[in-house]
Amino acid sequence: DGGITQSPKYLFRKEGQNVTLSCEQNLNHDAMYWYRQDPGQGLRLIYYSQIVNDFQKGDIAEGYSVSREKKESFPLTVTSAQKNPTAFYLCASEGTGANYGYTFGSGTRLTVV
Amino acid sequence: SQQGEEDPQALSIQEGENATMNCSYKTSINNLQWYRQNSGRGLVHLILIRSNEREKHSGRLRVTLDTSKKSSSLLITASRAADTASYFCATDGGSYIPTFGRGTSLIVHP
Numbered sequence: 001d002g003g004i005t006q007s008p009k010y011l012f013r014k015e016g017q018n019v020t021l022s023c024e025q026n027l028n029h030d031a032m033y034w035y036r037q038d039p040g041q042g043l044r045l046i047y048y049s050q051i052v053n054d055f056q057k058g059d060i061a062e063g064y065s066v067s068r069e070k071k072e073s074f075p076l077t078v079t080s081a082q083k084n085p086t087a088f089y090l091c092a093s094e095g096t097g098a099n100y101g102y103t104f105g106s107g108t109r110l111t112v113v
Numbered sequence: 114s115q116q117g118e119e120d121p122q123a124l125s126i127q128e129g130e131n132a133t134m135n136c137s138y139k140t141s142i143n144n145l146q147w148y149r150q151n152s153g154r155g156l157v158h159l160i161l162i163r164s165n166e167r168e169k170h171s172g173r174l175r176v177t178l179d180t181s182k183k184s185s186s187l188l189i190t191a192s193r194a195a196d197t198a199s200y201f202c203a204t205d206g207g208s209y210i211p212t213f214g215r216g217t218s219l220i221v222h223p
Contacts, residue, residue: 006155035213042201043156043213059212090155101146101158102203102211109153 003027006091006105012113013078013085021076021108023091031094032074033102036060036087043090049074078110086112117145117204117214125220132189134217136202137182145178146203146211147187156201159187194223 004025013019023032031050035043045058049068063082068074074093078085088109092102117138126132136145144163148156160176162169162185169176175188189196199218203211 004155040215042215045210045212048210058210088153092156101148101161102156103158104148104155106155107153 004091004093004103004105006089006108008108009106011108011110013110014113016080018077018079019110021078021089021091021110023074023076023105024072025074025093025103026072027093027095027103028071029093029095029103030071032068033092033094034058034064034066034074034076035090035092037090037107038087046076046089085110117202117212119200119202119214119217121217122215123218123220125222126192128192128194128221128223130192130221132192132196132219132221134187134200134219136185136187136204136214138185138202138204138206139183140206142180142204142206143209144205145185147174147176147185148201148203148213150199150201150216152198159200189219192219192221194221197221 007022033048034046037043044060046064047066049055065077090107091105094102117136120135146161147159150156162176162178173190178185199216201213201216203213205211
């Protein structure tokens with residue numbers, strides 16, 4: 001079945017460490033997105049990529065980095081510069097035409113310990 | 114700032130009742146989408162309504178869009194306990210990059 005896979009489901013980070021969250025899709029979608037969700041805040045856009053080898057900053061890109069070397073993959077690195085990384089991270093993809101909505105992964109919950 | 118804002122923040126009803134939640138937004142849109150999120154899970158796409166459409170149906174879901182008032186509503190008819198979830202609207206502000214509101218938390222009591 002087609003879909004988006006996020007891994008790991010739970011991730012613990014020590015202060016000062018970089019961690020990478022994986023997002024893989026087999027839907028042949030061009031566009032991929034990373035959102036952060038905090039309680040009561042809704043979803044906030046971190047980065048998005050509409051085509052391979054190209055990506056754009058969203059509303060809260062500081063302290064994060066991404067790459068898009070393959071159509072299927074859009075990993076997110078949470079760097080040590082992100083001062084408050086504890087959150088629920090959601091990856092999404094969208095097919096060409098923006099007519100059918102996003103498909104979301106099941107999320108990664110990141111906790112700083 | 115969020116483009117779309119849902120209202121109410123929380124809604125508690127009995128099984129069998131209808132649930133209505135609203136979304137207001139600030140700038141012109143190409144389309145508006147509604148999503149559902151069960152606790153600790155990803156979002157599931159429910160309905161997309163384009164700016165030139167006024168109403169769409171999908172099963173027990175009915176979505177309306179009033180672009181003159183910059184608002185949308187999601188109606189769930191004959192609600193079930195399994196409808197308990199958070200519901201989000203997403204608007205694209207004309208850019209085709211949706212932004213999400215804070216959501217409405219719906220609890221349906223059996």
